[in-house]
Amino acid sequence: MSSKNVMSRLLVLSSVGFGGYLTGTYLERKKVTIAGDYVNSARSHESFCSKPGLPIFGTVSAATPIPADSPSSAVVNVSRVGQIMKYGFPGLDNVRSFDDYVLSYDRRTRVAHWVFEHLTPQTIKHNDAVDRAKCDFKPDESIHPFFRSLNSDYKGSGFDRGHLAAAGNHRQEQKHCDQTFFLTNMAPQVGVGFNRDKWNDLERYVRKLTKQYPNVYCCTGPLYLPRREDDGKLYVKYQVIGSNNVAVPTHFYKIIVMETSDGKLEMESFVLPNQKIDNETPLTMFQVPPETVERAAGLLFFDKLARNKLAKINGKKV
Amino acid sequence: MSSKNVMSRLLVLSSVGFGGYLTGTYLERKKVTIAGDYVNSARSHESFCSKPGLPIFGTVSAATPIPADSPSSAVVNVSRVGQIMKYGFPGLDNVRSFDDYVLSYDRRTRVAHWVFEHLTPQTIKHNDAVDRAKCDFKPDESIHPFFRSLNSDYKGSGFDRGHLAAAGNHRQEQKHCDQTFFLTNMAPQVGVGFNRDKWNDLERYVRKLTKQYPNVYCCTGPLYLPRREDDGKLYVKYQVIGSNNVAVPTHFYKIIVMETSDGKLEMESFVLPNQKIDNETPLTMFQVPPETVERAAGLLFFDKLARNKLAKINGKKV
Numbered sequence: 001m002s003s004k005n006v007m008s009r010l011l012v013l014s015s016v017g018f019g020g021y022l023t024g025t026y027l028e029r030k031k032v033t034i035a036g037d038y039v040n041s042a043r044s045h046e047s048f049c050s051k052p053g054l055p056i057f058g059t060v061s062a063a064t065p066i067p068a069d070s071p072s073s074a075v076v077n078v079s080r081v082g083q084i085m086k087y088g089f090p091g092l093d094n095v096r097s098f099d100d101y102v103l104s105y106d107r108r109t110r111v112a113h114w115v116f117e118h119l120t121p122q123t124i125k126h127n128d129a130v131d132r133a134k135c136d137f138k139p140d141e142s143i144h145p146f147f148r149s150l151n152s153d154y155k156g157s158g159f160d161r162g163h164l165a166a167a168g169n170h171r172q173e174q175k176h177c178d179q180t181f182f183l184t185n186m187a188p189q190v191g192v193g194f195n196r197d198k199w200n201d202l203e204r205y206v207r208k209l210t211k212q213y214p215n216v217y218c219c220t221g222p223l224y225l226p227r228r229e230d231d232g233k234l235y236v237k238y239q240v241i242g243s244n245n246v247a248v249p250t251h252f253y254k255i256i257v258m259e260t261s262d263g264k265l266e267m268e269s270f271v272l273p274n275q276k277i278d279n280e281t282p283l284t285m286f287q288v289p290p291e292t293v294e295r296a297a298g299l300l301f302f303d304k305l306a307r308n309k310l311a312k313i314n315g316k317k318v
Numbered sequence: 319m320s321s322k323n324v325m326s327r328l329l330v331l332s333s334v335g336f337g338g339y340l341t342g343t344y345l346e347r348k349k350v351t352i353a354g355d356y357v358n359s360a361r362s363h364e365s366f367c368s369k370p371g372l373p374i375f376g377t378v379s380a381a382t383p384i385p386a387d388s389p390s391s392a393v394v395n396v397s398r399v400g401q402i403m404k405y406g407f408p409g410l411d412n413v414r415s416f417d418d419y420v421l422s423y424d425r426r427t428r429v430a431h432w433v434f435e436h437l438t439p440q441t442i443k444h445n446d447a448v449d450r451a452k453c454d455f456k457p458d459e460s461i462h463p464f465f466r467s468l469n470s471d472y473k474g475s476g477f478d479r480g481h482l483a484a485a486g487n488h489r490q491e492q493k494h495c496d497q498t499f500f501l502t503n504m505a506p507q508v509g510v511g512f513n514r515d516k517w518n519d520l521e522r523y524v525r526k527l528t529k530q531y532p533n534v535y536c537c538t539g540p541l542y543l544p545r546r547e548d549d550g551k552l553y554v555k556y557q558v559i560g561s562n563n564v565a566v567p568t569h570f571y572k573i574i575v576m577e578t579s580d581g582k583l584e585m586e587s588f589v590l591p592n593q594k595i596d597n598e599t600p601l602t603m604f605q606v607p608p609e610t611v612e613r614a615a616g617l618l619f620f621d622k623l624a625r626n627k628l629a630k631i632n633g634k635k636v
Binding site: 109 | 424425462542554558
């Protein structure tokens with residue numbers, strides 16, 4: 001795929017993505033009436049619970065305070081974070097580590113910069129004791145209330161609370177599944193035709209990779225891509241929803257690294273517009289060079305890996 | 319000023335700000351022709367100079383590597399950063415410390431999140447040996463090339479390279495003045511009527527505060543404010559310029575804390591739309607509650623100060 005083709009494809013994705021706002025709104029049954037009010041909510045430091053063990057430098061936190069009576073859990077948790085983040089952090093803004101995934105939160109958009117997962121045949125194995133229906137979407141109280149998204153922000157917006165770390169990737173323990181329901185792990189996604197369809201296909205595709213590869217590393221996040229308007233200039237434009245002005249990303253990315261059983265590494269990189277996508281469109285249509293995503297997201301993915309040492313990128317030999 | 323009034327004022331600022339894009343373009347003599355090309359620039363790690371002493375955790379850096387032959391400069395520099403940042407860091411993403419100001423860089427927009435300065439009657443005193451004309455706008459090579467803004471991004475865009483830390487605040491040494499010309503300290507600003515006029519008035523106002531207050535702390539940065547469109551929904555929309563897609567902020571803020579000689583603290587907080595502003599409009603028209611800026615920017619300003627312990631906010635007793 002030449003650079004020019006890639007560029008054209010991205011511009012097409014970008015343009016179509018904005019049409020997506022229109023197609024997405026047919027889902028909207030109720031107008032957002034509370035919006036844009038930065039002012040009326042008081043500076044309620046009282047409701048911000050700065051949990052012990054949470055802030056490191058104010059921006060790096062652990063999801064769960066380590067209980068004093070279980071010293072071993074610290075070791076377990078740290079080593080799991082080390083496994084998940086084996087190939088580097090894409091960025092270090094407001095990092096939050098959960099038991100089975102790691103997240104970086106963007107306080108301006110109220111949507112994560114990135115969410116990092118490590119999948120193996122074991123971690124995605126179905127466990128009958130884990131019930132997704134028991135999980136509730138819940139605000140993340142480790143985030144200052146000024147920057148915290150709430151269920152009320154999504155209500156009536158027409159957008160789904162779309163998982164970045166998929167619930168289906170974390171079913172070894174109920175706690176792991178529960179933790180994917182923090183609103184820090186959600187982004188406003190078009191429901192029918194995207195979150196419930198093509199995006200879900202991509203999530204299932206990533207899980208299926210564990211049949212072939214013993215280790216799969218997956219980084220997921222939002223993009224806010226520019227689009228050329230009639231005046232010939234490029235603009236970034238995205239909707240914000242709810243009283244906390246949660247950003248509706250124009251696109252979402254997934255960058256995946258697969259380890260083969262003989263230690264080779266392959267990478268795949270996808271960008272999907274946040275809109276209804278035809279079911280017939282193959283996922284490979286959404287493959288883009290990882291550099292494209294890095295430039296747009298302001299992040300460096302898998303930076304501990306020299307890209308020219310990878311065996312394959314997007315199915316092609318490097 | 320009631321919350322409602324503040325809100326109305328902010329919405330007005332926001333609306334007007336978008337008109338500003340139109341009024342701003344009369345300055346534009348040449349269309350931006352290179353744009354949106356995330357792809358064609360190669361992943362040129364070679365041109366990224368990771369200087370010794372620069373990255374701490376990959377995102378916190380010192381502007382100048384400390385020369386081995388001057389061990390005292392480390393002490394001086396660290397203590398100056400401590401002075402400047404006395405009342406807390408607004409955020410910790412990609413922090414970069416220069417000799418006389420501190421900056422946090424947003425790799426996605428290619429514009430700083432915030433720039434922090436400490437002004438005293440001494441630091442702003444005119445020094446005949448310091449010549450602004452000797453300073454050149456220069457790319458900041460401590461930033462990875464994927465996220466670095468260049469002079470070519472601004473060329474022909476119709477926007478000024480607007481200083482966030484004002485050059486006029488740093489004239490004790492030529493080096494201090496020089497360092498304000500790194501492009502990490504620049505944002506695309508409307509020239510006539512804004513950067514060269516009302517924004518400049520605000521900068522001069524901040525300097526003048528040192529006549530009354532022995533210590534003045536000033537935090538400056540961009541905002542990307544949402545605006546309600548005809549469909550009743552709120553959208554964030556901003557132009558991006560050049561091949562690196564440098565964001566054109568819709569607004570800029572300044573949050574200032576002044577120490578009185580008897581140790582009292584006062585705060586002022588301004589938001590100006592990035593557009594031509596009538597010369598007659600008094601600066602006080604642009605005062606907003608600091609919380610408003612915090613929510614919009616995703617930052618907490620002067621968080622070591624309890625806001626209810628301040629003597630005054632925006633000229634009014636707290």
